[in-house]
Amino acid sequence: xxxxxxxxxxxxxxxxxxxxxxxxxxxxxxxxxxxxxxxxxxxxxxxxxxxxxxxxxxxxxxxxxxxxxxxxxxxxxxxxxxxxxxxxxxxxxxxxxxxxxxxxxxxxxxxxx
Amino acid sequence: xxxxxxxxxxxxxxxxxxxxxxxxxxxxxxxxxxxxxxxxxxxxxxxxxxxxxxxxxxxxxxxxxxxxxxxxxxxxxxxxxxxxxxxxxxxxxxxxxxxxxxxxxxxxxxxxxx
Numbered sequence: 001x002x003x004x005x006x007x008x009x010x011x012x013x014x015x016x017x018x019x020x021x022x023x024x025x026x027x028x029x030x031x032x033x034x035x036x037x038x039x040x041x042x043x044x045x046x047x048x049x050x051x052x053x054x055x056x057x058x059x060x061x062x063x064x065x066x067x068x069x070x071x072x073x074x075x076x077x078x079x080x081x082x083x084x085x086x087x088x089x090x091x092x093x094x095x096x097x098x099x100x101x102x103x104x105x106x107x108x109x110x111x112x113x
Numbered sequence: 114x115x116x117x118x119x120x121x122x123x124x125x126x127x128x129x130x131x132x133x134x135x136x137x138x139x140x141x142x143x144x145x146x147x148x149x150x151x152x153x154x155x156x157x158x159x160x161x162x163x164x165x166x167x168x169x170x171x172x173x174x175x176x177x178x179x180x181x182x183x184x185x186x187x188x189x190x191x192x193x194x195x196x197x198x199x200x201x202x203x204x205x206x207x208x209x210x211x212x213x214x215x216x217x218x219x220x221x222x223x224x225x226x227x
Contacts, residue, residue: 002156002158004156031213033213033215035215042217042219042220043203043217043220044217045214045215045216048213048214056213056214058214090156090157092157094213097213098213100213101147101159101162102159102213102215103159104149104156104157104158105156106155106156107156
């Protein structure tokens, strides 16, 4: 158990809908990362937050947004969902966000029908 | 820019025989390198990491990897495979000293035959 929690574990929704994925980092970690794992794209970095501020952005679509709250939990919002958004979404956390080990949560499996 | 190539998408070994999972990286800067393992329906677990200390890195569960700058490689090895080693393995690079964005290889699925 990494100490990173993600909810929900599974999510099934329809095209055009909006969903929110939630992540709680390990106790004491200030940085949160979001990754998407899909069959065709593999594992891709989406976005990083550090102590409430956006730190780095990867291949994140404009339909997707994230934020980190004062209690350091993070939410990833996915809107206008398409079939191709079906994937496993991982959250990871690290102490400060500079080339340290990232600890991954169990992931949220999203299925868009 | 940085990238990672895992040379084999699938590797099959017999239980008790050595494991070799190959990884080559490309980085314009001094890299930090990691191996992560993903068991079916599980999250990613760190096996080991290289951050410029010893070039031979020991990890959990008997795995180790050697950083070879001249060959830009970071291959993962284990002397004797166990059935529980069957999983997907990811070689990962990040740029040391600036940010912490991980770049993943395509993964190698390790199968262990009894």
